[in-house]
Amino acid sequence: MRFRISLLSLALCVAAPLAAAPPIVIRNANVLTVTKGSFQGSVVIQDGKIVEAGPNVLVPQGATVIDANGMYLMPGIIDCHSHIAIDAINESSVSVSSMVSIEDVLNPDAISIYRALAGGVTTANILHGSANAIGGKCSVIKMRWGKRASELLFQGAKPGIKFALGENPKRRGSAPPGVQGTPNLRYPATRMGVEDVIRQAFTEARIYQAEWREYYRKVEKNEQAIPPRRDLKLEPLVEVLEGKRLVHAHCYRADEILMLLRIADEYGFKIKTLQHVLEGYKVAKEIAAHGAGASTFSDWWSYKVEAYDAIPYNAAIMVRKGVLVSLNSDSAELMRHLNTEAAKTMKYGGLSETEALSLITINPAKQLEIDHLVGSIEPGKQADLVLYDKHPLSNYAKVQKVLIDGEIYFDRDKDLSERPAKEARKKMLLEREKQRQAEQAKNAPSGRQQ
Amino acid sequence: MRVVSLLILISLPLLAGNDDSFLIRNASIHPVSGPDITNGSVLVVNGKIADVGPKVAAPKGVRVIEGRGLHVYPGMIDSATQLGISEISSVRETNDIGEIGKFNPQLRASIAVNADSEHIPVTRVNGITSAIVLPGTSGSGGRSPAAYVQGQASLIRLDGWTWEEMEVLRSAALQLRLPSLAPAGPSPTTGAGKPARTSLGEARRRVEAEKRDIADFFEQARRYQKAKAEGEPGLKPDLRLEAMIPVLEGKVPVLIQAEREKAIREAIEFADKQKIRLILANVREPGAAVEEIRKRGIPVILGPTLELPLDEDDPYDSAFTLAGELHRAGVKFAFGSFENQFARNLPYQAANAVAFGLPYDAALRAVTLTAAEIWGVADRIGSIDKGKIADLVVTDGDLLETKTQVKHLFISGKAVSLETRHTRLYQRYLNRP
Numbered sequence: 001m002r003f004r005i006s007l008l009s010l011a012l013c014v015a016a017p018l019a020a021a022p023p024i025v026i027r028n029a030n031v032l033t034v035t036k037g038s039f040q041g042s043v044v045i046q047d048g049k050i051v052e053a054g055p056n057v058l059v060p061q062g063a064t065v066i067d068a069n070g071m072y073l074m075p076g077i078i079d080c081h082s083h084i085a086i087d088a089i090n091e092s093s094v095s096v097s098s099m100v101s102i103e104d105v106l107n108p109d110a111i112s113i114y115r116a117l118a119g120g121v122t123t124a125n126i127l128h129g130s131a132n133a134i135g136g137k138c139s140v141i142k143m144r145w146g147k148r149a150s151e152l153l154f155q156g157a158k159p160g161i162k163f164a165l166g167e168n169p170k171r172r173g174s175a176p177p178g179v180q181g182t183p184n185l186r187y188p189a190t191r192m193g194v195e196d197v198i199r200q201a202f203t204e205a206r207i208y209q210a211e212w213r214e215y216y217r218k219v220e221k222n223e224q225a226i227p228p229r230r231d232l233k234l235e236p237l238v239e240v241l242e243g244k245r246l247v248h249a250h251c252y253r254a255d256e257i258l259m260l261l262r263i264a265d266e267y268g269f270k271i272k273t274l275q276h277v278l279e280g281y282k283v284a285k286e287i288a289a290h291g292a293g294a295s296t297f298s299d300w301w302s303y304k305v306e307a308y309d310a311i312p313y314n315a316a317i318m319v320r321k322g323v324l325v326s327l328n329s330d331s332a333e334l335m336r337h338l339n340t341e342a343a344k345t346m347k348y349g350g351l352s353e354t355e356a357l358s359l360i361t362i363n364p365a366k367q368l369e370i371d372h373l374v375g376s377i378e379p380g381k382q383a384d385l386v387l388y389d390k391h392p393l394s395n396y397a398k399v400q401k402v403l404i405d406g407e408i409y410f411d412r413d414k415d416l417s418e419r420p421a422k423e424a425r426k427k428m429l430l431e432r433e434k435q436r437q438a439e440q441a442k443n444a445p446s447g448r449q450q
Numbered sequence: 451m452r453v454v455s456l457l458i459l460i461s462l463p464l465l466a467g468n469d470d471s472f473l474i475r476n477a478s479i480h481p482v483s484g485p486d487i488t489n490g491s492v493l494v495v496n497g498k499i500a501d502v503g504p505k506v507a508a509p510k511g512v513r514v515i516e517g518r519g520l521h522v523y524p525g526m527i528d529s530a531t532q533l534g535i536s537e538i539s540s541v542r543e544t545n546d547i548g549e550i551g552k553f554n555p556q557l558r559a560s561i562a563v564n565a566d567s568e569h570i571p572v573t574r575v576n577g578i579t580s581a582i583v584l585p586g587t588s589g590s591g592g593r594s595p596a597a598y599v600q601g602q603a604s605l606i607r608l609d610g611w612t613w614e615e616m617e618v619l620r621s622a623a624l625q626l627r628l629p630s631l632a633p634a635g636p637s638p639t640t641g642a643g644k645p646a647r648t649s650l651g652e653a654r655r656r657v658e659a660e661k662r663d664i665a666d667f668f669e670q671a672r673r674y675q676k677a678k679a680e681g682e683p684g685l686k687p688d689l690r691l692e693a694m695i696p697v698l699e700g701k702v703p704v705l706i707q708a709e710r711e712k713a714i715r716e717a718i719e720f721a722d723k724q725k726i727r728l729i730l731a732n733v734r735e736p737g738a739a740v741e742e743i744r745k746r747g748i749p750v751i752l753g754p755t756l757e758l759p760l761d762e763d764d765p766y767d768s769a770f771t772l773a774g775e776l777h778r779a780g781v782k783f784a785f786g787s788f789e790n791q792f793a794r795n796l797p798y799q800a801a802n803a804v805a806f807g808l809p810y811d812a813a814l815r816a817v818t819l820t821a822a823e824i825w826g827v828a829d830r831i832g833s834i835d836k837g838k839i840a841d842l843v844v845t846d847g848d849l850l851e852t853k854t855q856v857k858h859l860f861i862s863g864k865a866v867s868l869e870t871r872h873t874r875l876y877q878r879y880l881n882r883p
Contacts, residue, residue: 111762118766281879301872302569302791304540313876320880333758336766340798343852349876395801395851419765426763 023051023060024406029068029387034075034354034361035376043073045383048405053377071400072391074357075376076122076384077338078364080295081248081275081328084112084335085126085141085152092131092172095187095197098161099232100136102126106149112332113152117143117410119336120386120399123154125328125368127162127275130250133169133188133197135162137236138248140368142384142404158369160272161236163249165256167306169194195259202267205237212238246272246369248295252306254282261290273367275328277318278310284321293324293367298344315359316349326364339392346393353393382406470497470863473508474844477517482524482819483833492522494840497863502834515844520857523814523849524833525579525841527605527821529751530731530786531793533570533581534563534606534613539790548586548597553667555693557601559583560620563613569790571870574608576794577843579861580618580831581606582751582786584705586625598664600625602693603705605825607841609861622825623705623729624697628716629660668724671698703727705751709760711737718742729824732788733776734769735760740779749824750776750783752816754792755799755806767806773816774807784821801850813850839863 027042031053041055044063052058059065083089087105091097106126116124123142128135140157173189175181188194211228218225239245247264251257251274264271273293274280278301280287280294287294296318301310318325327342329335342356351359365375374384383406390397402410472494479487479502491506492499501507508514537544546562563583573581586600602621610616631653648656671694677685678695696702704726706717714736721728731751736743743750757769765771776783785800787793800813808816822832830839840863847854859866 115758115766281875282882284879285882299795300791301572302538305538308538309875311872311875313872313880317876317880333756337756337802340802340852346853347855348872390805393853395798396805398805415766422763 021047021406023063024066024383024403025057025059025063026066026068026073026385026387027057027059029071029073030391031377032072032074032357032392033377034357036378040070043377043383043385045403045406048383048407050377050379050381050383052379066401068387072388072397073377074120074386074388074392075361075381076374076386076402076404077120077360078326078368078370078375079116079121079124079329079335079338079360080273080326080364080367081330082116082124082126082332082335083129083330084116084124084332085110090129090131091136092129093186095132095169096134096201096233097128097132097136098134098201098234098236100128102128102136102139103153106139106141106152108145108147108149108152112335113143114145114410115332116335117145117402118399118412118415120339120388120392120402121335122384122386122402122404122409123365123368123370123374124335125160125248125364127160127248130162130164130168131172133164133194134201134237135164137161137245140370143402143409144404145409154370156370156373158246159236159239159244160246160248160368161240162275163198163247163260165194165249165251165260166191166253167304168250169197191253191256191259194256195263198260198263201234201237202241202263205234205241206267208234209238209241240269241267243269248273248275250275252276252278252310254279257283258286261286261292265290272369273326276330278307278314280323281311281314281317282309284318284323287318288322293326293363294318295326295328295364295367297330298327298341299348312344312348315345316351319345319351319355319359320349324363324366325359326367327359328364339388339397340395343393343395356393469865470840471495472513472515472863472865473506474515474517474520474522474842474858475506475508477844478521479834480521480523480814480849481834482815483835491517492834492840492842494842494860494863497840499834499836499838499840501836515858517844519846521845521847521849522834523577523843523845524818524838525831525843525859525861526577526796526817526849527784527825527832528573528578528581528787528793528796528817529784529821529824530584530753530788531573531581532790533573533583533608533793534565534567534616535559535583535585536790537564537567537569549601552597552663553599553690554586554597554601555599555624555697556689557585558604558620559585559602560604560606560613560617563604563606563616565610565612565616568871569793570608571867572872573790573793574859574861574866575856575868575870575873576797577845577849577856577859578793578796579608579841579843579859581608581793582622582825584625584788586627598627598629598660599667600627602702605827607861609864609866618827618830619825621696621702623703624693625705625707626664628664628706628708628713628720629657630713631657664720668694668698671695675699697726698724700725700727703729705729705731707732709734711735711739714739715742718746718748721748731786734772735764736772736776740776740781743776744780747782750781751786751824752776752783753786753788754795755785755802756795770802770806773800773803773813774809777808777812782820782824784816784824797850798852801852804850810850817850 024045032038039055042057044052044057085107087107091100125140127138138160140154141152170189172186215225271292273295275295277294277296299312315325338360342360345351345356362375365371374382385403387401388397400412475491479490490504493501493506535546582603584603603623605619605622606616671691674691675695708714708717729749732753733750759768800817804810804813819832822828842860844858845854
């Protein structure tokens with residue numbers, strides 16, 4: 001049956017070489033749509049998008065059929081906080097580094113991309129580190145392993161920027177233990193100073209914004225006008241003020257969370273997500289009222305003072321109090337099993353299966369404002385899908401296949417079958433290097449003259 | 451059987467009031483040492499397992515715990531933690547992990563265990579009832595740059611008013627670090643940042659010198675042992691060398707962390723030379739050394755399975771599949787979490803190994819009975835068998851699955867509260883108006 005279909009598709013390809021790739025049908029799957037319930041059936045993919053999903057679908061002519069054999073199909077996992085695939089993390093010389101950009105340091109060769117894929121992740125928000133109160137511009141990428149840096153970028157994702165509160169941005173304000181004197185201390189050293197840095201930056205941004213508005217007003221009226229000097233640090237902050245750039249703010253303690261929400265209220269912008277937000281459960285009411293999302297860890301705690309009140313019930317409390325919550329990894333390792341991280345919210349706080357899966361799919365999609373494109377299995381959305389051999393909320397589940405834009409980017413069977421050849425090639429290269437060194441030694445002048 | 455019944459009859463009047471005597475009935479029992487009992491009972495008398503089976507004669511007046519729909523497992527053992535000796539890993543004052551000095555065999559982890567550490571309840575409510583406490587492991591506060599003999603690891607039960615009540619084995623193993631080309635720990639001069647850089651030649655000379663230091667120390671200990679045995683007149687007690695005697699006698703094993711094949715082979719060679727009993731820990735990429743480990747019957751404490759591969763060109767799942775590979779090779783292993791904050795995830799580490807090829811029974815055994823065997827306490831804990839200490843976990847599902855809830859927890863037969871710092875904060879803020 002399948003053989004016949006592939007022959008047919010081959011024939012079609014030959015007949016119309018310019019036609020797009022054949023449609024793909026994943027059938028006989030336990031489909032977890034996340035937003036529209038679950039069913040046993042099929043998903044039809046055409047031109048990289050989901051065109052149909054249901055218990056009974058019409059198999060388009062020439063379709064490539066993947067039989068899921070009762071395995072579990074869910075939307076690709078979205079990680080709202082990651083630092084993989086970049087060559088630099090922190091520009092920690094200044095407290096406001098909004099002029100720097102992740103896009104400039106993306107590294108498509110990072111093996112962490114492939115490993116994330118093998119853990120079912122299809123999209124991630126790549127952020128700067130947390131050394132600065134206002135960090136750099138972030139990039140949302142798809143794990144298109146094998147493609148160029150520019151092709152990793154998620155087309156249509158709104159730009160973002162990283163903020164950071166608490167212990168990390170104030171770290172450079174005091175000398176590390178064991179170091180004498182006060183070498184290269186950087187303001188701020190306290191949470192008070194962190195607030196001041198952010199307030200100061202937005203005060204400047206407002207002035208800058210007003211200067212440009214004034215300039216455009218004059219231009220419109222054909223008055224003589226000199227454009228203000230461009231400020232690459234303030235431009236992204238103006239975009240924040242104008243709702244064109246999303247703020248993703250690293251934070252831990254309830255006090256600093258509240259502080260940032262109040263600055264945003266005062267300056268008239270929104271915090272899109274609070275990242276880590278380990279004490280979010282203490283101010284869930286205030287977070288929900290502001291409309292900020294929360295992207296947290298499942299169960300990290302006690303690694304520093306500001307993480308000592310972290311509880312694994314954080315996500316569940318915030319969900320119950322009306323906050324849009326996601327789970328993130330912040331780690332190239334943890335990124336590989338966000339599915340079982342989501343299962344922890346069932347254990348700690350009693351979320352339902354669908355609620356748990358939402359935390360790693362549709363909710364982070366909403367937080368990145370890409371939920372119209374990805375985050376669930378619905379017709380019209382991009383075909384970013386993960387196939388697990390068991391229910392993804394079970395610790396015994398393994399990722400079998402991962403599709404991005406309808407293209408298979410990870411296939412466990414293929415990975416396994418290619419290992420011997422890769423091993424042989426590695427051996428050959430090592431052998432060649434050994435020979436080269438031996439050759440070099442032989443040709444080198446023996447012993448020292450004199 | 452008769453003896454047990456008699457014992458029960460004698461203790462009958464006491465049972466009603468005793469909180470460490472009870473019967474769990476109609477539950478799925480997973481003894482680990484033998485096949486599962488789908489509908490069975492466990493009788494605990496005075497903190498010990500008095501009977502287990504499909505039918506257990508329940509003495510009158512005994513407290514009954516209805517187990518319908520529930521599962522009973524032996525308490526799990528985490529074979530590598532810093533529980534009680536590290537509270538907040540980044541805060542020096544809360545860490546008692548790494549001492550100053552190169553040779554500290556006399557240090558004992560258990561006596562520094564803070565019985566009120568918040569980590570202890572947090573860890574045990576996930577079904578972990580005992581843990582090895584390791585001194586001097588690198589990272590998270592263990593800042594001593596170059597300790598070789600780091601101290602004695604202790605086995606503790608995760609309940610008790612004092613460390614003394616928690617102590618199961620004061621000296622479960624001696625932790626030793628062998629020199630490697632990569633310098634350990636932060637710079638010895640500033641105590642902060644990255645270690646000082648040296649050339650390969652310098653590093654090789656350093657390693658040779660360090661190896662001689664260690665061999666010298668063992669030689670000193672041996673002479674001391676001999677002098678003591680021969681009753682040498684005027685021999686002054688030396689606490690360091692004294693602590694080495696049980697190690698030299700093979701009574702206390704030596705635990706060496708060795709990730710790769712080369713380090714593993716060096717550890718084995720060292721153990722052979724010094725004729726000491728070896729436990730390998732934090733094994734990550736044993737390569738062809740697996741055969742050597744199996745042949746010599748060296749037990750292995752595996753680090754978390756949820757780890758990145760050591761090298762870029764390793765298969766993505768190399769850490770996931772390691773436990774299964776060791777099992778198939780016939781190596782005896784247990785799991786350790788090596789980090790307090792994730793100690794509660796021990797069962798999930800085991801489960802992940804199951805997903806990638808470790809048989810389920812072997813995974814469950816690795817976090818219970820095999821661990822008990824490795825630490826020499828299988829006569830007391832690690833399985834649900836008559837006469838063993840009643841460290842029991844009662845759950846609503848598979849112990850190794852994340853979404854499973856622990857319903858009851860017993861340590862030495864005593865019901866332990868499921869309340870933790872985390873549940874207290876949860877209740878408080880869930881109910882915030």
